[in-house]
Amino acid sequence: MASICSYTTIRGTNKVVRAGDCVFMRPYDHTSNLPRVAHVQKIVQDDKYNVLVCVRLYYRPQESIGGRRQFHGAKELFLSDRFDFQSADTMEGKCVVHSLKNYMKLENVSAEDYYCRFQYQAATGVFSPDRVAVYCHCEMPKNPDEFMLQCKECKDWYHPACVDMTIEDAKNLDQYVCSECSTDDDLENPQATLPESQASDGMMVFHDEHRFGDCVFMRPTLSNVRKLPRVAQVEKIEHDNRNNVNVSIRWYYRPEESIGGRRQFHGVKELLLSDQYDVQSAHNIIGKCVVHSYNNDTKLENIRPEDYYWRFEYKAATGTFMPDFVAVYCKCEMPRNPDDFMVHCKGCQNWYHPACVGMTIEEAKNLGHFVCSECPSVIYSKKPQATYPVPLPFYGPQVTVTDEFQQDIEQRLTKMEKSLEECNKLLEALMRRLSKYQ
Structure with missing residues (x-):
C-alpha cells in the first residue's frame, strides 16, 4: 500500500x-x-x-x-x-x-x-x-536579460537601440524622457498622461505606479464591519475616452470570508487567492501591498503592514481549495502557522509546537538543538526502513489520500514489475544465444 x-x-x-x-x-x-x-x-x-x-x-x-x-x-x-x-x-x-x-x-x-x-x-x-505587457517602440515583452531605459514621465521602458543610443550611453544617463513625453504638445495635453486603451492589441495600460500583476488595497465595502481593506491582484488597467480608469482585478479572500472560516493554522497575514474577478474604478485603490507565496524555508526578516502571503487558491462557489492537501507537522498533525513558534527536530526534520512536546516557548528558544522522542528509534535502528523518512500525514479541506490514487500507484508499480520480469526474460534468452557462439 x-x-x-x-x-x-x-x-x-x-x-x-x-x-x-x-x-x-x-x-x-x-x-x-x-x-x-x-x-x-x-x-x-x-x-x-x-x-x-x-x-x-x-x-x-x-x-x-x-x-x-x-x-x-x-x-x-x-x-x-x-x-x-x-x-x-x-x-x-x-x-x-x-x-x-x-x-x-x-x-x-x-x-x-x-x-x-x-x-x-x-x-x-x-x-x-x-497577453502580457509590451514596452518600447518595438512593442515587445520585457526580457530581463536586456538593459532598458525607463521614461521618467510615462514610466514606459525602452531598448537603447530603439531610441538611437548605445547601452554605454544609456547607462551614463541620470534620467531619461522619451520623445513622446518631451514634446510641447504632449506636455500641454492632459490626455497625454493617459494613453488610449490597447488591451485589444495585447498592451496593458499603466496608471500612476500601479501595473498589471501588482497587488493593491481596495476600499472596503459598506458591509465590512471590521473596515479592513480588500486585497486584490490587478489583471488589466484600461480607460475610456473620458479618462475614466477601470481596473480588472482578481480578489483575495481572508480566511474568515471563506465557507469553512478561519482555522487554527491560518496566519494573521494569510490570504486565499479566489476565482472571483471584478472590474472596479481605479479610485477604489487606496494603496499597494505585496502578497508573497508561502514557503516553509523562507521567511521575511521584517514584516511590514503591506506584506501578506497565500498558499491556497479558493473556489468561492464550492468552498474548495487548491491544492487540496498540505504538509502537516508536529504531533497535533496541523499545517504550519508562520505566526507560531516551532522547534525543528535535528533528526527527522519535522517541526513541533513547544506545548506539544512539553515545553514552554521560552525553554524552546533556549535550546541549542532539539531531537524529538521518535527519532532515536528511527535514526539509529538497523532495520532497512530506517534509512527512509517517516511518512507524515497530510491535511486538507478534502480527502487527502483517495482509494483511486492508491490503486493508481499500485497499478503503476505492478506494471513496472512486469516490465522488469520481461526484460529479465529477454536478457536470459540473449545470453543463451550468445553462449552458442562461444
Missing part, C-alpha cells in the same frame, strides 16, 4: 525535498546536457520503500511549439500541464523558480534561479495568460 511522505532527500546529498519545491531532474534524452526542471506535487513511498515523486514539468522556450522568441530570457521557463511520476533517484538537485517580478529584484542570479510568467499547454501550444 503506497503512502504519502512529507519529504525525501536527493540521493547522495542531505538536501531535503518537500511537496512544493522545484528540482532538477535527469533529462529524458541522454544527448541533452540540460536537466529538466519540475515542480514536486506529491512524494509517495511503497511497501518496498521505493520513493516516487509526482511532478509537474517546466518547459524551456525552445521545447515549446513556437520555439524561443526574442523576449525569452536565458533563465525563462513555462509551467506546463504535463504531470509525471518519477523515481526520487532521478532528482539531481534543487532550484528556485521565481515570478518574473521577483526574479528581476534579485541582486545576484545563481545557477539555481529561474523564472516563469506563462503556463503552457503542451498539446495545443496555448499560453496563459495570452
